[in-house]
Amino acid sequence: xxxxxxxxxxxxxxxxxxxxxxxxxxxxxxxxxxxxxxxxxxxxxxxxxxxxxxxxxxxxxxxxxxxxxxxxxxxxxxxxxxxxxxxxxxxxxxxxxxxxxxxxxxxxxxxxxxx
Amino acid sequence: xxxxxxxxxxxxxxxxxxxxxxxxxxxxxxxxxxxxxxxxxxxxxxxxxxxxxxxxxxxxxxxxxxxxxxxxxxxxxxxxxxxxxxxxxxxxxxxxxxxxxxxxxxxxxxxxxxx
Numbered sequence: 001x002x003x004x005x006x007x008x009x010x011x012x013x014x015x016x017x018x019x020x021x022x023x024x025x026x027x028x029x030x031x032x033x034x035x036x037x038x039x040x041x042x043x044x045x046x047x048x049x050x051x052x053x054x055x056x057x058x059x060x061x062x063x064x065x066x067x068x069x070x071x072x073x074x075x076x077x078x079x080x081x082x083x084x085x086x087x088x089x090x091x092x093x094x095x096x097x098x099x100x101x102x103x104x105x106x107x108x109x110x111x112x113x114x115x
Numbered sequence: 116x117x118x119x120x121x122x123x124x125x126x127x128x129x130x131x132x133x134x135x136x137x138x139x140x141x142x143x144x145x146x147x148x149x150x151x152x153x154x155x156x157x158x159x160x161x162x163x164x165x166x167x168x169x170x171x172x173x174x175x176x177x178x179x180x181x182x183x184x185x186x187x188x189x190x191x192x193x194x195x196x197x198x199x200x201x202x203x204x205x206x207x208x209x210x211x212x213x214x215x216x217x218x219x220x221x222x223x224x225x226x227x228x229x230x
Contacts, residue, residue: 004158033217042119042205043159045217058217090158104218106151106158 004107006091012113018079021110023091025072031096032074033104034066037088049074050096078112086114117142117208121221129229134193136224138180138206141187148189149207149218150180159205165189176200201228 005024013019025032031050035043045058049068063079072093078085088111092104122137140146147166151159163174170182180191189206203225207218 035217040222042207042220042222043218045219048217056216092159103161103164104159106160108156108158 004091004093004105006089006107006110008110009108010111010113012115013081014115015081015083017081017114018077019081019112021076021078021089021091021112023074023076023093023107025074025091025093026105029093029095029105030072031094032068032072033092033094034074034076035090035092036060037090037109038084039087043090046076081114083114086112088112117146117210117219119206119208119219119221121204121206121224123224124222125225125227127227127229128196130198131195134178134191134196134200134226136191136204136206136226138189138191138221139187140189140206140208142208142210144210147209147211148180148182149209150174150178150189150191151205151207151220153203153205153223155202162191162204196226196228198228198230201226 004026007022033048034046037043046060048056052068065077067075088109090109092106094104118141120139149164150162153159162178163172165172165182173179178193203223205223206221209218210216
């Protein structure tokens with residue numbers, strides 16, 4: 001089975017720009033979550049998507065948005081980038097439901113630098 | 116609201132010695148508790164999880180953790196440290212098992228193994 005893959009691995013943007021990060025879920029998983037990990041900190045929950053709809057959100061502003069596609073891949077979009085958005089963005093997929101434990105499987109992340 | 120406190124941002128032990136990483140949590144409902152490990156430039160990997168089935172939880176790579184409700188703790192231990200255990204360790208709590216409420220992570224503990 002394939003694991004969670006994220007792209008790009010590294011990118012640099014300037015303040016005010018927009019960025020799209022992509023994630024391919026592990027095969028068979030139906031749920032995807034996104035986390036932001038600032039340098040030296042633990043990951044913070046941004047939101048979760050299940051069946052193409054957002055079904056949970058952390059304390060992040062609306063300029064953080066996402067999509068989940070029918071093949072369970074996902075995008076994280078961040079508008080009007082700020083310097084504090086510089087972080088490692090982690091995608092995690094899971095299988096929720098009778099056949100799943102909900103265990104999160106993480107990708108290696110996309111490191112965003114905002115200048 | 117739930118929270119996690121990891122005591123000690125850095126822990127150093129000698130190879131072969133006991134590893135003890137401390138985690139205290141707060142939660143308004145019976146929690147799901149997790150330990151994750153992160154190696155440099157990689158995503159997070161689940162070591163073990165507590166879901167109320169047993170208070171002593173065994174995980175991968177010889178790690179285990181004990182849930183103590185009276186102390187609101189979930190400390191991670193390993194009897195004998197190995198050089199390959201050097202990594203960042205994160206404790207996390209969830210009310211829904213990593214579902215729509217996401218995981219709340221601690222700030223992490225960097226484990227250093229001395230030869």
